[in-house]
Amino acid sequence: MTELLKISLPDGSVREMERGSTPADVAAAIGPGLAKAALAARVNGELRDLDRPFEGDAELALVTARDEADALELARHDYAHVLAEAVQALWPGTQITFGPATDDGFYYDVMAPASRAPFSMDDLPAIEEKMREIIRADKPLRREVWSRQQLIDKWQAEGESFKAEWAQELPEGEELTVYWSGDDWLDMCRGPHLPSTGKLDPQAFKLMRVAGAYWRGDQRNAQLTRIYGTGWLNKKQLDAHLHRLEEAAKRDHRKLGREMDLFHLQEEAHGSVFWHPHGYKVWRELEAYMRRAIDAAGYQEVKTPQVMDARQWEQSGHWGKYRENMFVIPDEVPNTEDEGPLVSDDADWMALKPMNCPAHVLIFRQGIKSYRDLPLRLYENGCCHRNEPHGALHGLMRVRQFTQDDAHIFCREDQIVEEVRKFCELADRIYRDFGFSYQIKLALRPEQRYGSDADWDKAEAELRQAVIDAGLATKEYGWEELPGEGAFYAPKLEWHLTDAIGRTWQVGTIQSDRVLPERLDASYIGEDGEKHRPVMLHRAIFGSYERFIGILIEHFAGRLPVWLAPVQAVVATIVSNADGYAKDVVAKLETAGIRVDSDLRNEKINYKVREHSLAKVPHLLVVGKREAEEGTVAVRTLGVEHQKVMSVEEAIAMLEEAATPPDLA
Secondary structure: OOOEEEEEOOOOOEEEEEOOOOHHHHHHHHOHHHHHHOOEEEEOOEEEOOOOOOOOOEEEEEEOOOOHHHHHHHHHHHHHHHHHHHHHHHOOOOEEOOOOEOOOEEEEEEEOOOOOOOOOHHHHHHHHHHHHHHHHOOOEEEEEEEOHHHHHHHHHHOOOHHHHHHHHOOOOOOOEEEEEEOOOEEEEOOOOOOOEHHHOOOOOEEEEEEEEEEHHHOOOOOEEEEEEEEEOOOHHHHHHHHHHHHHHHHHOHHHHHHHOOOEEOOHHHOOOOEEOHHHHHHHHHHHHHHHHHHHHOOOEEOOOOOEEEHHHHHHHOHHHHHHHHOOEEEOOOOOOOOOOOOOOOOOOEEEEOOOOHHHHHHHHOOOOOEHHHOOEEEEEEEEEEOOOOHHHOEOOOEOOEEEEEEEEEEEOHHHHHHHHHHHHHHHHHHHHHOOOEEEEEEEOOOOOOOOOHHHHHHHHHHHHHHHHHOOOOOHHHOOEEEOOOOOOOOOEEEEEEEOOOOOEEEEEEEEEEOHHHHHOOOOEEOOOOOEEOOEEEEEEOOOOHHHHHHHHHHHOOOOOOOOOOOOOEEEEEOOHHHHHHHHHHHHHHHHOOOOEEEEOOOOOHHHHHHHHHHOOOOEEEEEOHHHHHHOEEEEEEOOOOOOEEEEHHHHHHHHHHHOOOOOOO
């Protein structure tokens, strides 16, 4: 009698299938449309190939292009394999290593044969065409289980030294798999894959660039060529992505920062920003805005030291978990003699602070705190340093020195949910003032963590409840829980902003921490007269001023709102005999509090318009002989085709309204 397996489907129905059946067989039994659309399967939650047989009774969910996250992961994985196959077909003797999917595409690391130079951008068109040929051939992608020795023998026989080295390190007892592309090319891979190369769209990928990469990421090893591509489910998605990249290039904050004379970076201070006068005006406006927000929300601003003793960081736990990212300095006068070491071996160690939280605990510990003093909200525009690798630095987005809009709320257990709810509402108001929509996520406990499971259960439940109470745990706000993504000491809520071209940026956060108050011995006197530990809420809204300004520049493509613009208006003359009138207009604007410059150069007005448009000045007030006689200005607003003539008083009123920060409007 044939043994039947029970296959449970998402709609609650159960199909009985013969042992040896596959998800593809289930799809075919349901209907030809689903059989054609199916790309892979989730069997008991695990993503698998369609033609991999069931081992027993199972829960099955068939994956189609509608399951976009899974479908994209599969497609990008397959594009990487097709890339490797194409390179070896074009240049026999090429050694392949590994090629994973990435957030928007794929790459593969390869070594060119000795007969030719390393691969370059010039090779990409030929590789793309060969990839399309392989895709159109609709080659079946077939899984096989091999022994470790089979893999070693294969790679050694074919001169694949990198693959052979990796195969030799694989565990003997582990199930090792290879995937065939047709009957003539294979690669070792865990899978899963699409049923065939023809499931890929030959017009939905593009090879983007090449770069150097070391075997296994170690610069002591052989140098390879990494070929990057972007891959999608269809050409429409690819075109949209390429358009986003084009827009992102136009909005690059490093390029706009130069054009607008906001800041620069240079090797003498890796990862630290040189703010120019115009850029620091933006900073100061943000700082003033945030101070108004935190003052109204009941925070008290503090300032703490830059350098603290290593013993303090040991006690807090950061020395063990975070030391490689800290700048460490000896607590010793350097040797001034010509010979001998700069510092002795027995110097005490200190560190530039990578975060502000331990210092805020030390402020909390000054004096006796009562339950009536809580919640205590301490805020700091805190300058921090983190020892990021040079290669990871990126403009304002990834720096070594940064300033956080950092605060810590010390509160009682019964105050946590309400404090987090209030913070959610504060963050919502601030992000909306800047024109951002956002998604909110709850990052749950990681594997490596401090604290008991009971404390983590409680902390996660409190954050979850606060979001529910704030009305944000909805689809509209992208509410989602992220297993394993919390900090080592606390779960956290994360705010992911969406910018003008659809990119997301993780910015704000609040973390519920019971560990640091315990480690640093913070306490308050409760209503019962006994000592109790406060709970410490770590929170930020901008995240860091540097990165938030970078995001703003790219979000607005440099066209900052008038209240944030470093120069809100320029008065430019058409003819030199209007210079006196232009100076009078400037003086009136300055009296009204407008940040204004004048342009009295002996240049054509069209030249001046182009230059100030490039600098993203919101309003250009053009004056000539007629305007001087009539007491008017011709206002050219950035991005508006036609100018508007108005009286100086009307222009001042317009600019005053536009220059008012949103929280004061």
